[in-house]
Amino acid sequence: MQDFSGKTAVVTGAANGIGLELAKVFAEQGMNIVLADIERQRLDSAVSEVTALGVEAIGVVTDVGVSASVESLCKTAVERFGGVQVLCNNAGVYTGGLLWEQTEDDFEWLMRVNQWGIVHGIRHFVPQMIAQGDECHIVNTSSMASMCTLPFAGIYHMTKHAALAVSESLFHELAMMAPQIHVSCLCPELFNTGIAQSGRNRPAELAAENDNEMHRMSMDAITSATAGSQHPRVLAERVLQAIKDDVFYILPPEDNPWSATANSRLEDIRLRRNPTFAPPAI
Template identity: 80%
Template sequence: MMEDFSGKTAVITGAASGIGLELAKIFAEQGMNVVLADIEQQRLDEAVAEVAALGVEAIGVVTDVGAGESVAALCKASVDHFGSVQVLCNNAGVYTGGQLWEQTEDDFEWLMRVNQWGIIHGIRHFVPQMIKQSDDCHIVNTSSMASMCTLPFAGIYHMTKHAALALSECLFHELSMMAPQISVSCLCPELVNTGIATSARNRPDELADQNPTEMHAMSMAAITDATANSLHPRALAERVLAAIRNKTFYILPPQDNPWMVTAASRLEDLKLRRNPTFAPPAI
């Protein structure tokens, strides 16, 4: 169990904003070295300065989590600078919405690259490094409560977050058997007040949105409204820290949270073998 964080090294992807930035700050408060990775250079520089001001050593590495060579370079830069890595947060993620049959191949490609391949590359490059170190390590993959239920007009996001949960559970089983010194958590936030509604600010030009439909606009307006008045990301960072301390796999909202009710409805559908119930969270 990782109790003393001081002097250990945390790598966080998507660390220039939102949940990732709060993770970087809470790790710094524990006296950890912090590697902040993000695709957005300017905000990354500002984030590194903010974290370093907490009195720890922090470095920024511009990284595209959707590209294997970029994540390999992140791992190398982290180890070259700090010698080893004890905590990895595969946190970078993006959102878009709309009707499944109207969304473009590029919509699918973009979300799959960041939300799925980002975690895959993190696992492929950092797990061998952690196994080589043979010390206590912890990997946190950011999924979402969107991995535990399904809602209309956010199908690509739900799909990628289900993949993130499945990858995390499989990784948990494999590491429990093969390298039990490495623990795993899956972070499943409810709505959080971050920059997620403006994810497209970092959408690659080659995957530009060529078909912004009415349903897409409605979906983006809904997520903008819903996240604006939601939880501060600090609360998520606190949950993650506790989960690393206690080796908790599922990092969930409180039991009475509306997203937990929606997730329970899905489990009930399975138990009763009934068709999917439309049970959006009452927020």
């Protein structure tokens, strides 16, 4: 996609972090923006920030883990702007700890947001995009966690591997059935966002959290790693360029430490050897 002006972008998880920067970068291209998020207050201020860039923007309170909520997001976007040309299935959450100590609610929460969030986005928006018949682009946010596995973050890795797999399958299916709809999978390294405080949006019905020492150690690690990392504006610009260039894998630069970790896992599989413990040297 080269021409963005007057087209419409829907971004989930747009009240903060990466999603908000995506919304702003698309607004700078003259797009109409639909910001979707579960966190109402932050969503309102995010809409003001985007509107201040001189475009039409609306906020839609959405829980990406609930099919009807994403269906209603799609309807609202189409009613307001006539169609959707860019969809970023970006909302995501994190928790960590030992796999056998984390609760079923821990698993359910991450699977609901990180996996079902993308699935609901695909199921409700792709038929709409096919019906429109115009050029569209879907960006699913996964993570470099989809390209490697590290201890104490097993649920997150599992959900992000799933996000990458479903994005690759979607890429193949759309290339065959509706090639005007393009797909990218965003695999960020670390960025300074609110991801380490994901628990602020945890639903009451999935409140049973593993809260032991290993969990706290994992959360401390992600808190300090993200706090000292890059501003997500860098990533939003990377996404815009990838949409322009029709690039599927949106990856960190080759010299980023996460690239070495991912390459180590790919080599493990290629050489049929057991998993190497190769955390990024950050």
